[in-house]
Every structure is written in structure tokens, then in C-alpha cells.
Amino acid sequence: MKSIRQLSTLIRLLHSSHYTHVSHSVLARVHTRHIHSTAVLSAPIQKKPANAFARFVKEVYHETSQIEEDAKVTRVMTMIANKWKSMSDEEKERYTLAYEEDKSEWLRNFDNSTEEEKIAYKQAIILKKEKRVQSKEKRKIYVDTY
Numbered sequence: 001m002k003s004i005r006q007l008s009t010l011i012r013l014l015h016s017s018h019y020t021h022v023s024h025s026v027l028a029r030v031h032t033r034h035i036h037s038t039a040v041l042s043a044p045i046q047k048k049p050a051n052a053f054a055r056f057v058k059e060v061y062h063e064t065s066q067i068e069e070d071a072k073v074t075r076v077m078t079m080i081a082n083k084w085k086s087m088s089d090e091e092k093e094r095y096t097l098a099y100e101e102d103k104s105e106w107l108r109n110f111d112n113s114t115e116e117e118k119i120a121y122k123q124a125i126i127l128k129k130e131k132r133v134q135s136k137e138k139r140k141i142y143v144d145t146y
Helices: 002-014 052-065 073-086 089-111 115-145
Strands: 028-032 035-041
Touching: 052 073, 052 089
Parallel strands: none
Antiparallel strands: 028 035
């Protein structure tokens, strides 16, 4: 019932004048029977900034993956996580400060957004999470059948 209410809210927002229909950049995709609509804010709200650890991963992933040539992603991420845990707070500080700076800027932009843009942003996140859950369920069903 909750997702139906969310869907109807998003459909109402789609028909408002604040949105333009563009197929290549997606903020939210609404699937109702035979209707596939894509809504894009004229000035979309940016994604939340990456946290300190994600910034660290982005910086060291390539060089860490080169240490063991045939290492799987899980092994590389374990190595990176161990490296992060062994770092001192002073070493982590530059990543944390960059995150805090970007986060405060993101919050300022989010606070300056219209209420409709905020609702659409939150709805897009909810739809993305629901899609992820559905995808996991499909994979589980597929694995269970074989």
C-alpha cells in the first residue's frame, strides 16, 4: 500500500511543470502497467557525497588490485579495509575533512531545493532500493530453480 501511495505521488510530480521528460538521464522511473515515464528535474539534486572510506577506496583501489594479479574484488576490498583500519586518525583526517566539506555543501543545496524536488529525490531513492530488492529476489528464485 505504501509503494502505491509513493507511486501516485511520483506520478503527480511527473505531471507538474517542474519536470521535463528526457530518456537518457534518469532521476526516477515509474512503471505502471503499460506506462514507462522518466522524470528529470530541470536542475536535479546531486547524489550524496561519498564518505571518507569510499574516497579512500577510490584512491587506492587500482594500486591495491595490482599487488595480486588474479585477486578477486572481495580480496582487494578486504586488503583495502585492513589498510584503512590500520591507518591513524590523522591519516584518515584528509578523507574525513573532504567528506564533511562536500556533505555540508550538499546539505546547503538540498535545503535550497523546492519541496517537490526533495520529494522526487526521496522517491527516486525509494524506487532504486525497491528495484535492488526485486533484483535480489529474482536472482534468488533463479538460483533456487537450478
